[in-house]
Amino acid sequence: MDTRELRFARAMVFAIEEINNSSDLLPGITLGYQILDSCASVPVAVELAFQFANGLQQLYDSKKGCVRSGRVTAIVGESGSTPTISMSRIIGPFDIPQVSHFATCACLSDKTQYPTFFRTIPSDQFQADALAKLVKHFGWTWIGAVRSNSDYGNNGMASFLRAAHKEGICVEYSESFYRTDPQSKIQQVADVIRRSTAVVVVAFTATGDLMFLLEELTRNPSSPRQWIGSEAWVLDQLKRVNFSRNGYHVSFDANGDPVAFYELINWQRNENGVLEYVTVGHYDDSLSLGQKFTIRRNISWADGGMKAGRTIH
Structure with missing residues (x-):
């Protein structure tokens, strides 16, 4: 069980309850929700997107003694960029807004392809620039790089490598892998790291992928490495969202990205x-x-x- 995803779900429930109990965020409106598990699988995410697009199941309201059907006004998720892209392509034509808390691929800022997509986490383009400046600051001009073989990892690493080149940083190797790869592939990436002379490794990987690589590295440890790791409406209304809560400011730019x-x-x-x-x-x-x-x-x-x-x- 992925406890981080459980925390994300509970955070969403908390946020909805905060909105429903607030007199100034959405006065006169009560939000409901349905939580479905994509199991980090693109086919399952696509199936759920079709379910949302077709409407919710009928619900029985015990207080009113009647059956009603809910209408999906927005989708929160997905966590991964690749499942998010798959869902967005399905629900976008229906003008159903999608707000992701963890999909960071810079490609999702393209409003011609993902017109109803928003996110509360910055695009990887900003993260790539920040990582390059961090590496340059500490004088690490000879580094290694690993990435998830996914939209998140491939696009994020491409942005980082461009930013690193501008900062005068040289990359000894750039390897990709995915958690479902054969053990021999993950071992191959680990061997590249073991043989390398770079003592700093920048990883644009999902947590579930990196775990397999680190486990492989512990089987035959090499010299210590410094690891640097990467993170229609609730439609026109979303574009105008602008509020502060608990010390954090929430708004979206023209691409649906936050500051x-x-x-x-x-x-x-x-x-x-x-x-x-x-x-x-x-x-x-x-x-x-x-x-x-x-x-x-x-x-x-x-x-x-x-x-x-x-x-x-």
């Missing part, structure tokens, strides 16, 4: 040896050029050392 904002997370062990996720900095694309990228806390490196951070201009 890019990333927390830079570093895995650190506390005094008890327990691994913690520590926010060491931020990347905020809404700020001026010299203020976008900021590191304010110490960073734990692959060799166990700590290095102080600083504001980057």
Whole structure:
């Protein structure tokens, strides 16, 4: 079971309840929801998209003693870019808006192909630029790169490689794989990493894919590597969404994308040896050029050392 997807679903339920209990977000409107599991499968995602396009099943309202059918006004999801693309191509012609919380492929910003798509996570184009600046800042000009063999990984890595080239960063290798590949393929990618001289690896991979690669690497560990990892209406109305909640601002640009904002997370062990996720900095694309990228806390490196951070201009 993917507990992260469960957390996403619970977050959506929480958000809907917040909206229904609020007097200023959608006054006079009550939202309902139905949660379906795509199992991270493109064929299942396509099947569910057709179900949504055909309308919901009839529901029995015990309070009113009647049967009613709901109408889908928007779809939240998918998490992966490839299933999201498949769903968007089906529901787009029906003018059903789709809002994804985790599909980051830059290709989804093309409104000619995905006219009803929105997302609350920035496009990978912004992430690729931020990653390239991060790598350049620490003087890593000789790196390796791995990616998921999917729309997310292939498009994201292509954007990163272009940004890295502009920053003068050289890439020793760029390998792709997918979690359903034969073990021999994943072992081949692991062997490339083991033989390489680059001590920094940039990974544009889904969590489910990276897990298989890391497990293979632990079977025959090489020298330590520093890993850098990547993240009609509820239709015209969505284009005008603009509100703040719990300290976060929500709005969409002309491509259906939000303003890019990333927390830079570093895995650190506390005094008890327990691994913690520590926010060491931020990347905020809404700020001026010299203020976008900021590191304010110490960073734990692959060799166990700590290095102080600083504001980057």
